[in-house]
Structures are given as structure tokens and as C-alpha cells.
Amino acid sequence: MRLEELGKTLMSMTKGRSTVVVTDKNVEKLYLSRCVNSLKEAGFQVDQFVVEPGEESKSGRTYLELLNFLASIPLTRTDFLVALGGGVVGDLTGFAAATYLRGIEVVQVPTTLLASVDSSIGGKTGINLEVGKNLAGAFHQPLLVWQDSSLLKTLPEDIFKDGMAEVIKYAVLQDRMLFSKLKDVKWTINHMDEIIKTCVSIKRAYVEEDEFDHGKRQLLNFGHTIGHAIEKATDYEASHGSAVAKGMLAIAKIAKDQGWCNQKTVDEIREILHLYGFDLHILQTGKELYEMILSDKKRKGAVLDLVVPYEVGDCRLKAVTIEELKGLLWDSEFEI
Ligand code: GLY
Numbered sequence: 001m002r003l004e005e006l007g008k009t010l011m012s013m014t015k016g017r018s019t020v021v022v023t024d025k026n027v028e029k030l031y032l033s034r035c036v037n038s039l040k041e042a043g044f045q046v047d048q049f050v051v052e053p054g055e056e057s058k059s060g061r062t063y064l065e066l067l068n069f070l071a072s073i074p075l076t077r078t079d080f081l082v083a084l085g086g087g088v089v090g091d092l093t094g095f096a097a098a099t100y101l102r103g104i105e106v107v108q109v110p111t112t113l114l115a116s117v118d119s120s121i122g123g124k125t126g127i128n129l130e131v132g133k134n135l136a137g138a139f140h141q142p143l144l145v146w147q148d149s150s151l152l153k154t155l156p157e158d159i160f161k162d163g164m165a166e167v168i169k170y171a172v173l174q175d176r177m178l179f180s181k182l183k184d185v186k187w188t189i190n191h192m193d194e195i196i197k198t199c200v201s202i203k204r205a206y207v208e209e210d211e212f213d214h215g216k217r218q219l220l221n222f223g224h225t226i227g228h229a230i231e232k233a234t235d236y237e238a239s240h241g242s243a244v245a246k247g248m249l250a251i252a253k254i255a256k257d258q259g260w261c262n263q264k265t266v267d268e269i270r271e272i273l274h275l276y277g278f279d280l281h282i283l284q285t286g287k288e289l290y291e292m293i294l295s296d297k298k299r300k301g302a303v304l305d306l307v308v309p310y311e312v313g314d315c316r317l318k319a320v321t322i323e324e325l326k327g328l329l330w331d332s333e334f335e336i
Helices: 003-011 025-042 060-072 087-102 113-119 149-154 157-174 176-182 185-190 192-209 216-221 224-233 240-257 263-275 286-294 322-330
Strands: 018-024 045-051 080-085 105-110 124-129 132-139 303-311 314-321
Touching: 003 025, 003 105, 018 025, 018 060, 018 087, 025 045, 025 080, 025 149, 045 060, 045 087, 060 087, 060 124, 080 087, 087 105, 087 113, 087 124, 087 132, 105 113, 113 149, 113 157, 113 192, 149 192, 157 176, 157 192, 157 216, 157 240, 157 263, 157 314, 176 185, 176 263, 185 192, 192 216, 216 224, 216 303, 216 314, 224 240, 224 286, 224 303, 240 263, 240 303, 263 303, 286 322, 303 322, 314 322
Parallel strands: 018 045, 018 080, 080 105
Antiparallel strands: 124 132, 303 314
């Protein structure tokens, strides 16, 4: 769906006639005018709010600046926001929409692969606090997610790779056919639309069944428990995708050691991640990663739902106590 069609489509979906497009300085240069023109040509009154690229913009300060900007226009309760960008812009804009005037509509226009297949879908929004990522947030479903995969053509390689970690996650989670297709990198490059559609429909099913993340949706965290620990241990120097890639292999190895999956599953996961150029060395010890997981403010009490691969295409939730997790991690060797 071309970005140029966005305005026309929205005209028939919303009563709002004013909008603010939120984006970052990188995306501003590439796509902001196309997005704004599409909305203006359809008859919307459009303002824009441009943030610095990067995680720092998911801050309380930028969030308040954005709210004050919306109030200065002023945007009313029937109006809406457009998040044009990757995960940072999507989460920040979604959270502003969830809270401004107690909630206005938001339209997500993802411009990264990670945002296309994950963060723009499912309504998780939020900002970071000083002590951790995503500690303030809300569930706020978008009015529309506008996927124009041609916008991904300008992605730098490392940003594309970050999204591929999430694509591989979906394949290992429940789609062996996608997993087999991904073994051909050329096929992947030429079939981005199909890949995004497949990943979105997988995620949509989890969200529809468990919107507020109390059960099945947690399966989408495959590779994320150890991945988040790695991100945190590196003070967020490691990108989300690169950490999740390591996390997926690490949990597969633990699963193999526990007899939950076989060596073939570990090898398959390692090979596909290698194919997409992921460095799978984990520099932290199991003990360090355990400490990081323990300090995660989003942990639910003394039990953790680990996402365990039984084989490619079949992952399951396994409740482990903090004590059991200690045993699993402290005893683990993470060498590739
Ligand atoms: N990124 C995982 C979820 O949306 O639940």
C-alpha cells in the first residue's frame, strides 16, 4: 500500500480532520513530505513534530514536549496522530496518543522492518525511564497500520538485520515453512511483502487471543528474556535484534541441555542466524545474565514464563522459578 494513498484511506476511516505526523530526523529527509502531502491532499490539516533519531527520544522529556505541542495546536479528541518511523517513533507517538486527552487515535506507518513485523502491531506503547526501558506505557491499539514495504528499501544493513531477528523469531515460534524459505537469502530479499504479511498475521493471532499479555502473547518473547539481559548488560550498546538473536540461540542451548529439544533444533537456529550475519558470541557469563533478569522491573514476582523451543515451529511457555532459572543459567556454557 503506497504511502501516497494513506490520506485518502484515512478520510473514510476517521471523523478527525487535524493530525500531527511524528517522525525522526532521518525519516524526515526520506518520507515526511510524501506522508504530509498525502494527508493534505485528502483534506487534512497537518502539523509535524520531528524528534532526534534513537532511543533517547523515548524519554519523558520528549513525550511531554510532544504533548505540549499537541495542546498548542490544539489537537482535539476526534483528531489523530501519525507515527512515521521505527520502533522509537511508534512507541513514543502511541503513548502520547494513549494519554493525550485520555486517548486519541493513532496511525502507525512503520519505516523499519522491526516496526513492520513487530512494534507497530498489537498496541504496546511506551517510553523509557532512567532505570529501565519501556517502564511507562499503555496498551493502545492503532486505528490503522499502514504497511508500504517500499519504504524499507532505504534501510541501512544493520537496521534491516535487526528486523530479521524478529522475522526469524516468528519462524521458529510457529512457522516451519517460513523458516525453510528464509534459508534462501535471495528469496527473502525478493519477498519482503510476503514475509511481512506472514509475520503480521502470526502476531495478530497472538494479540487477538491475549491483548494484554497475560498468557499466549508472551510467546512473542522468544529469545527476549536473555536478549533483554544482554541489552541491559551492554548498557544498550547491543541492538535489540542482535541481542534477541543471541537470546534465541542461548535458550535453545539451555532447552537442549534440559532435554526439551534436540541438538538438530539448536543447529538449525544457529545456522539461520549465521546466514543473516548475526554475531552469536555472548560475552556475559550465565551468572551476569541471571543478575540482569533478576533486576528487570517488568518481571512478575518469583516465577518467569520462559519461551522454550521444542523444535523449529513449536515453542512453548515454561514457568520456571527464579531459583530454577538460576540453575539453568549458572550452569550454562554459551560458547557457539
Ligand atoms: N513485542 C512483543 C509484543 O508485542 O508482545
